[in-house]
Amino acid sequence: MAKANPLQEQLLKAGLVKKSKVAQVAREQAKARAGKAPPAAGGIEREAQRARAEKAERDRALEAERRASLRQRELQAQARQIIRDRRVPRSGESEYRFTADGVIRTLLVDDELRQKLAAGVLVIVRGEGDGFELLPRAAADQVRERDASMVMLDHGQADAAVELPTDEDAAYYAQFKVPDDLVW
Numbered sequence: 206m207a208k209a210n211p212l213q214e215q216l217l218k219a220g221l222v223k224k225s226k227v228a229q230v231a232r233e234q235a236k237a238r239a240g241k242a243p244p245a246a247g248g249i250e251r252e253a254q255r256a257r258a259e260k261a262e263r264d265r266a267l268e269a270e271r272r273a274s275l276r277q278r279e280l281q282a283q284a285r286q287i288i289r290d291r292r293v294p295r296s297g298e299s300e301y302r303f304t305a306d307g308v309i310r311t312l313l314v315d316d317e318l319r320q321k322l323a324a325g326v327l328v329i330v331r332g333e334g335d336g337f338e339l340l341p342r343a344a345a346d347q348v349r350e351r352d353a354s355m356v357m358l359d360h361g362q363a364d365a366a367v368e369l370p371t372d373e374d375a376a377y378y379a380q381f382k383v384p385d386d387l388v389w
Contacts, residue, residue, distance in 0.1 A: 284351040291344035325361025
């Protein structure tokens with residue numbers, strides 16, 4: 206018989222329990238201890254399976270991020286290729302100023318290019334390095350589809366955002382008289 210614990214020995218000596226009852230309790234405790242071992246191994250297996258599932262999910266997320274980054278670089282390369290192929294040659298001595306990245310930039314253009322820029326026929330896009338290029342509207346739309354951040358100035362797109370003056374505005378500004386000798 207297995208060695209009984211001190212409480213069981215005292216109960217046996219006092220005659221409060223039978224030897225068979227102590228043996229039965231000892232067998233039940235041994236079974237309980239033996240029965241707990243496999244679920245503990247199952248718990249470890251479940252934990253390992255959960256860890257593998259988490260690792261697989263992280264790997265999928267990293268792969269999706271890598272594919273998205275690769276796709277973005279591919280689209281930017283296509284946009285740069287469109288700019289190289291379709292840019293309009295610039296000439297002239299007239300300065301055309303516009304803002305890009307919070308800084309006023311200048312391009313030298315002639316009167317024809319200036320009129321086309323103002324009409325929205327031509328668009329200014331970011332070129333190689335810090336340079337800027339002129340593109341026809343169709344090519345600029347292709348660049349915008351691939352990377353909208355490369356389009357710097359597009360007067361054709363701005364027309365939709367500009368609000369025209371209303372009758373209320375005209376009535377308000379009518380109260381301010383402009384001097385006849387004012388030179389703009």
